[in-house]
Structures are given as structure tokens and as C-alpha cells.
Amino acid sequence: GEDVEQSLFLSVREGDSSVINCTYTDSSSTYLYWYKQEPGAGLQLLTYIFSNMDMKQDQRLTVLLNKKDKHLSLRIADTQTGDSAIYFCAVARAGNQFYFGTGTSLTVIP
Amino acid sequence: EPEVTQTPSHQVTQMGQEVILRCVPISNHLYFYWYRQILGQKVEFLVSFYNNEISEKSEIFDDQFSVERPDGSNFTLKIRSTKLEDSAMYFCASTLDGGTEAFFGQGTRLTVV
Secondary structure, three states, X not given: OOOEEEOOEEEEEOOOOEEEEEEXXXXXXXXXXXXXXXXXXXXXXXXXXXXXXXEEEEOOEEEEEEOOOOEEEEEEOOXXXXXXXXXXXXXXXXXXXXXXXXXXEXXXXX | OOOOEEEOOEEEEOOXXXXXXXXXXXXXXXXXXXXXXXXXXXXXXXXXXEOOEEEEEOOOOOOOEEEEOOOOOOEEEEEOXXXXXXXXXXXXXXXXXXXXXXXXXXXXXXXEO
């Protein structure tokens, strides 16, 4: 099956940019997602990108996809304390199961 | 914004008992999923459901598990005889087309004692 990897922890100062990275192994993955999970809460869809795109921007969020290296990143501009959460990368082929990464715990220091 | 609704939010059950976790997917969605997350671990796929049948399932989804769409709105996960290791957060998800904009519910925390 697919193997999706993320670094476990990231700490940034409020106002700085955060970059969360993800690598995956299945080059036929079609959809790549970022989810946010706050303590005790569910998975909130932040954004997603198709495999035929290189970049997607949505307000403070920028997703970059390097399909050759199977590398996905999420950049959060002007990071706020409310952005502290666990961020999950997930990849899927159409109609198939999602494969989730381990999650990256983002801590924003005021 | 559309949302997937799960009930209950927390369920405590004794080992060996049957539990049913309920989900109301987004109304026009066609693909439905169950995932689980054991505390501190990855979110793991259990099963996907499309056109009133299971389309894919994982090794975790053994004979103790079943899914059903009893009417046009609910999607349920049944665990026939719960084990301690079934304790986890269970997430339901739905998508319109099997890919874009997969929405997850808030989860049901199942505790088996």
C-alpha cells in the first residue's frame, strides 16, 4: 500500500510562515489533501490539490506539489496561535481509500 | 458549509458487546467511508461504500465489522463483539465523486472497557 510520511513536530513564532512537508510513494495518487485536527476534534478539510497541478493557493494557505519527487507541502503564511493543531497529509486515487500521514503537530509560539 | 454528522460523540461499551456507530453523510454524496484513529496513531482506512455495496475494505475490517445504509441518509458501522483494541476514534467521511472534497465527521470516540 501507499506510505505517507510527515515530520512529527514543527514549532514557529506567531507571524512567521510555517511549512509542513509530506512525502508519499504511490505515483498514481490523484488527489492530495491537507486536514487539520484540533485537540479532541475531527478532521477539518483545509485544501486539496489534483496531481496534475503544481500549486494551489487559498488565502493564507499554499500547497506545493512536486510530483517527480512525490513531495507535498503546506505553507501557512502569517501563522497565528489558532493554527496550532495537528496537520495531516492524505493521498488517494479516485474512489479509493485515503492514506494518511502520521500528522505534524504545529505549535505556534506567541 | 455542508457537514458530515456522527452520533454519538462518545460511546463506552463493555467488551463483547455490539455497538453501532451512526453517520449522516452529506446529502448528495455518493461515496462513504469509515476510518479509525487509535490514540496517538495514524488515521487508518476501514471500508468504503458505493452504490449500496462495499467497494474496498482493509485487513482491519474483519467479520466483526459490517456497514449498512439502511435508508437514504444514514450510514452505519456495526462492531458485533467489541474488543479492547477496538477503542479508537471512528471517523465517517463522504465524497461526491470519490475524490474531490472529502469531508469527515467530528468522530465517535469508542471506549471498550
